[in-house]
Amino acid sequence: MIKLITGKKGTGKTKILIDQINDAVKATAGNVVCVEKGSTVRYSISRKVRWCDTEYYAIEGYDTFYGFIAGLLASNYDITHIYIDGIFRIGGRDYDAFGKLLEKLDKLTGDDVSVIFTVSADDSELPESVKQFLK
DSSP: OEEEEEOSTTSSHHHHHHHHHHHHHHHOSSEEEEEESSSSSGGGSOTTSEEEETTTTTOOSHHHHHHHHHHHHHHOTTEEEEEEEOHHHHHOSOHHHHHHHHHHHHHHHTTTSEEEEEEOSOGGGSOHHHHTTOO
16 A cells, blocks of 8 residues: 655654554564655664665665565565655655656555655645546
8 A cells, every 4th residue: 555645845754654654563463664865864763674775775766666665565564554755855756656666666565664754845836647646
């Protein structure tokens, strides 16, 4: 299941994400993963969360990012939640490529894994391929 937290820079998306991460850790029997570029969120989340910095793994672009997420899921079937902060800092501001990534991840994860992104854009800026994942 794909979920998006949208809004312009400075609207509190990361704070919402941090709260959701910490709530998920308390509620799930599975594993929670947080992916970001840099370490903005790292010290605000539970130590039980598997934290990954895309810079460390040299992840750039949506194809590389998809491979990284697929690898995480292949190596650990107990992952229930994946949180991604600042997807446009990782993959770039190509809305169509982002829409294709979401469709591929939705097929990969189905209803077994929740994948939550922060997206620095207003809903009105996003194409239909992305808007379909707004909930």
